[in-house]
Amino acid sequence: xxxxxxxxxxxxxxxxxxxxxxxxxxxxxxxxxxxxxxxxxxxxxxxxxxxxxxxxxxxxxxxxxxxxxxxxxxxxxxxxxxxxxxxxxxxxxxxxxxxxxxxxxxxxxxxxxxxxxxxxxxxxxxxxxxxxxxxxxxxxxxxxxxxxxxxxxxxxxxxxxxxxxxxxxxxxxxxxxxxxxxxxxxxxxxxxxxxxxxxxxxxxxxxxxxxxxxxxxxxxxxxxxxxxxxxxxxxxxxxxxxxxxxxxxxxxxx
Numbered sequence: 406x407x408x409x410x411x412x413x414x415x416x417x418x419x420x421x422x423x424x425x426x427x428x429x430x431x432x433x434x435x436x437x438x439x440x441x442x443x444x445x446x447x448x449x450x451x452x453x454x455x456x457x458x459x460x461x462x463x464x465x466x467x468x469x470x471x472x473x474x475x476x477x478x479x480x481x482x483x484x485x486x487x488x489x490x491x492x493x494x495x496x497x498x499x500x501x502x503x504x505x506x507x508x509x510x511x512x513x514x515x516x517x518x519x520x521x522x523x524x525x526x527x528x529x530x531x532x533x534x535x536x537x538x539x540x541x542x543x544x545x546x547x548x549x550x551x552x553x554x555x556x557x558x559x560x561x562x563x564x565x566x567x568x569x570x571x572x573x574x575x576x577x578x579x580x581x582x583x584x585x586x587x588x589x590x591x592x593x594x595x596x597x598x599x600x601x602x603x604x605x606x607x608x609x610x611x612x613x614x615x616x617x618x619x620x621x622x623x624x625x626x627x628x629x630x631x632x633x634x635x636x637x638x639x640x641x642x643x644x645x646x647x648x649x650x651x652x653x654x655x656x657x658x659x
Contacts, residue, residue, distance in 0.1 A: 408433040413487065417492060417550075420446070423491065426627075436457050437457060440471070440475075441460070441491070442462065486547075489523040495515055526547075546588070546589045559657070
């Protein structure tokens with residue numbers, strides 16, 4: 406699918422991988438509806454992208470809010486691309502050092518944002534895409550964000566790993582569900598990337614994490630994720646797949 410003049414919606418687009426994706430898509434000529442929580446930093450980041458980007462405030466777990474945001478993006482033109490980047494994490498073991506169990510509400514919140522929020526975007530974007538006129542045999546492309554933690558969840562990642570495993574498991578089913586509507590669905594599973602989730606770590610810790618990657622031995626850059634999103638949009642045979650983007654990293658237990 407040609408990205409130029411395409412309309413896309415990106416959730417979690419106010420920072421990190423989502424912002425990099427919105428920036429890259431606009432640089433390729435797309436108009437992008439950026440969805441995120443209504444923080445000043447998110448609004449400022451999207452404003453800096455220029456007139457090709459528009460900000461829509463929404464919580465991805467809220468059906469009405471996200472439907473309004475997707476509708477706002479669709480008002481820019483026929484919606485043909487959706488990218489799900491909204492996500493949160495928690496670093497808590499199932500049982501704490503004192504034996505206290507991980508609060509169920511905390512586990513549920515991570516799954517709600519990462520998995521349910523992703524599905525919420527898939528269903529709402531697909532409903533819009535299904536009404537598009539097919540171009541070169543396609544009506545739309547949906548790219549989700551899983552994680553290598555879906556396969557190698559580490560200590561303290563029970564909620565995060567479960568939510569991302571859900572995204573990975575959803576991918577093929579969604580692609581098959583939407584195939585007769587000529588809508589593709591695939592996911593990217595990043596490894597260790599320079600995102601707000603790692604931004605709070607000391608530089609020495611970040612360098613140590615980057616050193617775990619076989620090659621290149623550094624943290625991934627958000628623009629590398631964004632370039633893979635663009636490639637996924639461009640290549641019609643990429644469908645129903647979860648693509649690891651991790652420099653050959655396989656996570657250990659810690």
